[in-house]
Structure formats: C-alpha cells, structure tokens
Amino acid sequence: MPEALVLCGADPVTDPRPNRMIRALAADHRVTVLCRGRSPLPEVEVLQIPRHPCRNFPQKLLGVVRMRLGRLRPTLWPPGLPSLASRLRRRRFDLVVVHDLLLLPIALSIAGRHARVLFDAREYYPRQYEDKLWWRLMFQPLNRTLCRRYLGRASAIVTVSTGLAEEFKREFGAECHLMPSLPVAQDLAPRPVDPAHIRLVHHGLASSSRKLEVMIELMDHLPERYTLDMLLMPSDPAYLARLQTLCATRPRVRILPPVPFAELVPFSHAYDIGLFLVPPVSFNLRHALPNKFFEFVQARLMVAIGPSPDMARFVQTHDLGVVADDFAPATLAAKIAAVSPEAIFRFKQNAHAAARVLNSTFTDRMVRALAHGEPPPVLAP
Numbered sequence: 001m002p003e004a005l006v007l008c009g010a011d012p013v014t015d016p017r018p019n020r021m022i023r024a025l026a027a028d029h030r031v032t033v034l035c036r037g038r039s040p041l042p043e044v045e046v047l048q049i050p051r052h053p054c055r056n057f058p059q060k061l062l063g064v065v066r067m068r069l070g071r072l073r074p075t076l077w078p079p080g081l082p083s084l085a086s087r088l089r090r091r092r093f094d095l096v097v098v099h100d101l102l103l104l105p106i107a108l109s110i111a112g113r114h115a116r117v118l119f120d121a122r123e124y125y126p127r128q129y130e131d132k133l134w135w136r137l138m139f140q141p142l143n144r145t146l147c148r149r150y151l152g153r154a155s156a157i158v159t160v161s162t163g164l165a166e167e168f169k170r171e172f173g174a175e176c177h178l179m180p181s182l183p184v185a186q187d188l189a190p191r192p193v194d195p196a197h198i199r200l201v202h203h204g205l206a207s208s209s210r211k212l213e214v215m216i217e218l219m220d221h222l223p224e225r226y227t228l229d230m231l232l233m234p235s236d237p238a239y240l241a242r243l244q245t246l247c248a249t250r251p252r253v254r255i256l257p258p259v260p261f262a263e264l265v266p267f268s269h270a271y272d273i274g275l276f277l278v279p280p281v282s283f284n285l286r287h288a289l290p291n292k293f294f295e296f297v298q299a300r301l302m303v304a305i306g307p308s309p310d311m312a313r314f315v316q317t318h319d320l321g322v323v324a325d326d327f328a329p330a331t332l333a334a335k336i337a338a339v340s341p342e343a344i345f346r347f348k349q350n351a352h353a354a355a356r357v358l359n360s361t362f363t364d365r366m367v368r369a370l371a372h373g374e375p376p377p378v379l380a381p
Contacts, residue, residue: 004029007107008099011037018099020360024367050080095371101125104150116155124164127283147172156370161310163287177376181291183298185359186265190300190348195341201271203231206240210278214329216246219253221333227252268299277306279327298355302347304336313381318354321347
C-alpha cells in the first residue's frame, strides 16, 4: 500500500479540509499525519509538530528582522522539527500533502525527489490578513518569499475559489485546481417554511476582520417574523463580547455556542436561510468560498449573500437564493424580505438538488486523482 504524509498546523479532527483529505487518502494509502492535534481515524498515525517556545517582544522583533533578510529557517521551524523531518525523510513516502504555507518547505524537504507534493493553498497567503497593518509589516514579505521560492516545486496545488486560483496564476505563474470545501453528503430533505417565523443562521469564527456586526445590523431592516442565530467560535473573545453587547438590545438575534463541525449541517437543517454578508476588507474575503456556504446547501437552506463573486457564481448557477447588489445591510435585507415563504421553500428544494453534487465525494475523487498524478475532475459552478 502506498504511503502518504499529511502536514497541517492545526488539529485535523476539527479542521475540515485536512480531515476530509485524510479520510479520502486512507481508502488506498497508509497515512501518517504531522500536525498539532489528534488522529481523525484510528488507523492513522499522528506525529506532533513541536511548538515554538514562548517568545518575548525582542525575540519576536529579531524574528521579523531575520524574515526580512531572508533567513527563514530560524523563524519558521520550532526546535525539534528539522530532526523530526530528517527521520521522516527515511520513510520514503509516495505522497506528501501540506495544508499550510509555512510548512511547505518542510514538506518538500521530506518528499525529496521520490514523493509527489500536493499543496492545499486554501488562502491567498500574500494577502491573507492585509486589513491588519501589523500583519502586512511582519508576515506579508515572508509569505511572498515563500510563494516565490516554493510554489513551483509542488507537484499539484489546489485552492478554494476561482478568484484565488487566478491570482496565484497571475502573480506566481502557479496553476491551481479548484477544490472547494465541500461537506460530507447528508440524507436530508427540505423542511417546510413557517411564514410566521423565518429563521436565519450564520456560523463561523468571531473574527473582527469579518465585520459580523453587519449581519446583526441587517436584522434591524427585516420584519419581526425574521430571527437570526449566530454560532460563533470565540477566536477573538473581546470582539465576541462586543457582538454580544450589540445583540443584548436585539431580541431577534442570538449568539449561540458553536457545535462540532460534524454536527453543523444537521443542526442548521432546522433553519430556513443561511446568511453570509461579509464586507471585502481583504482580497481573501472578497474571494471567499467558505465551508459554511456549502454547509448551508447541504442543510437544504436558501442562501442569502452579498456580492461576493465566487459564492455568487454558485448561487446563480444552482438558483439557491439571493445576492445583494452591495454589502450594505439594508440592501440584502430588502432582497430577503421580498422573497415569499413559497419562494424560500423553492430555493430550499434547489439546494436539495445541488447537495447531491456539492459534497465531499468530489473531494475524494480529486484527492485520489492528484495523489496518483491523474487528471483531476472539474467542478463547474
């Protein structure tokens, strides 16, 4: 059986993209995972990435200077990782999959000349947090350097949206295959719509970059029969507290604790409309095609979004809901309010049809094709 190594900087039990790739590969590979987390399958071996020791400000400043001078290794790799990589090189893997740009040099060093390297570029890394000055100063030059040096050495690259793929091609000449974050198929049917209580849902990170207050303000422009529940991961506790303050005077908006990602689709099935209105404060947010979009579809919900071009293509192709003309909360609220309960149910039925195509069986086929150097399938929006 061929050997595969998967590298990711997060926990593959809770991070959907590495989780789904590991499960796809485990069907015909012996899989080892180098990560900061746990094994998503009993048969998958996990090796832990050492953590960087706690650094004070002068050490962090020295790291930034090293990055600007091109001295990447002392900054990128915590103590112990190079020796672990050296041991892994002796394993002679057939495939190395890497989910983090910072780990791409390590992945290539482990792969050597023998293994194929599949890089999951799920962000456009040179502009990942460009809305934050500290990130542009500290990390943007590093990410550009890594892309210039290492993207061309990967055997294949996948990314989440057409907009990101086009920018990788334009700036670095890197060809990317489109692999959206598609969830596992669920055996569900559209639920009827209660005209007296139309339920909206949003879930994801409580990140200030996403300006989630815009969706809270949107509810001020909808009639009383509409409610919104937001399931938010507390990635920024101070920002989450500010959102909770905004909701305190809005009884039709609730912030609920997050549920495990495997339960998101069944949980969301009770709602009517999946909501995503995030202003494009960065390049990556403008071209977002997030997990939650396809989870809304899999939950058989109508979708309501701003004019985010990569999501809009899928909404329009599959007739899944409404796309606002701008990112003002009142604009999308007017679009939602104009949809009758009967039309909401029709959009939910369209999501039911799309859910048979927009699921992880496509991911499985793509990962297996790329693992063996075969032409991958194409998912047209």
